[in-house]
Amino acid sequence: MMGCLEKLAARRRKTGAILCIGLDPDLEKMPAVVARGAEPLYHFSRLVVEATSRYACAFKPNLAFFEAYGSKGIAQLEKLLAEIPSEVPTILDGKRGDIGNTSRLYARFLFEHLNGDAATINPYLGQDSLEPFFDYPGKVAFVLCLTSNPGSADIQTLQTGGRAVYQGVIDHLRAFDGRYGLVVGAQHQEMLADVRQRAPNAPLLIPGVGAQGGELAGAVTQAATGGAPALINVSRDILYASSQSDFAEQAAARAEWYVAAMKPLLSP
């Protein structure tokens, strides 16, 4: 079985780009005919996956959008994951984290029960809360580093003992090369360069392009620096390219546009 990093490398070669498609199925934004039917989270997402998978380096289901509907929502996520082509890695975006014995259960949920190739995790509880997520060979745990929202200034960029909190997070992860990645919002382009230097081998997951306003070309250029993998995530701008029954077709057209915009900025 291929590990997450091998899968990412293969997808980059195949698509020529580094597009991660975020799956945030929102009943208020999807076409009413799908929203009113049975298992709308599953059906909407599955149609988007079918239409866009040829452009996707990875898919990133956002767990909150499924969890909002409780066990029935999670059941739709389970069904969806079983149908995502296994060559396209899945990043389960739940930003989980707890003390060690509890993190172990979250890791089991994400990497065993749901069999995700990767997941996002939250570092506020420190090193021992993250380690259980690094116990899975072939999987990658993307640690929140610099997020794409204004509140990222409240803790992440505070200076402490000569470095920012987010830099300390990176420095603590050195021992886990090959098992961890970093989430860095596209808005922080000057800091992206710094992150690349501090963690030259860490895969980067870069959200915030598209509906969140991050600028694409700069993010791709920074992401492409150095040899480590990077992913530019786009969610709403692809999923809701159309609110009509042609939504999957329009999502594919938008994904194709992103791939075409990225290609010239990436070395082959």
Place this chain on the structure above:
Amino acid sequence: MMGCLEKLAARRRKTGAILCIGLDPDLEKMPAVVARGAEPLYHFSRLVVEATSRYACAFKPNLAFFEAYGSKGIAQLEKLLAEIPSEVPTILDGKRGDIGNTSRLYARFLFEHLNGDAATINPYLGQDSLEPFFDYPGKVAFVLCLTSNPGSADIQTLQTGGRAVYQGVIDHLRAFDGRYGLVVGAQHQEMLADVRQRAPNAPLLIPGVGAQGGELAGAVTQAATGGAPALINVSRDILYASSQSDFAEQAAARAEWYVAAMKPLLSP
């Protein structure tokens, strides 16, 4: 309908103590006869709730223990919550947090779908990631402040601009009095006093007593300072007081012991 703070005050009067019972149903620790049956997370937890509710100021289900089993685990949590007596508030311990539009969905899951009286949330993404959890009158969102694990030193207690990161978290919450609480591990007794001073009205949720080794008397004494509510959480030491078929009875005896140990330290 009574809000979470009114319910907590009523339970404190009724039980004479401030015991929160953590519900962490673990198949490897519960009696094999329950673990091997149908819906073991639900049945084990329900029997503990029935046996101990007279001693409980609150129940705190830990979401990871249910989520580890996917939609079937969450379905057992839904069933359990429907049977917890409504006068005993529930604190849904999931430590969720994401950018605003996603936090809104987590809040909907915790406070609407599951109808929890309170929840735990993670502040690493900053102020705008927390605000959606404060939009629910009568509910309380307990923000992680100082956790009970060794890794709490990695970010939470770092000094930044004249205060520790955890102190900055508290200072940012001022505008939300009555809607937020703070999680402070029992190990940090000297800092508990500082937290009480910075946030005199905030309810405190204090984990780390019992199996995690925090000292009870000191934690209760600190917790009882000032007029705001506080809860001392105990999970494993009550749930797994016996690994035999008398587990519920032994859990009740252990909960009774904690209540008796707390009473003399609390003003009536």
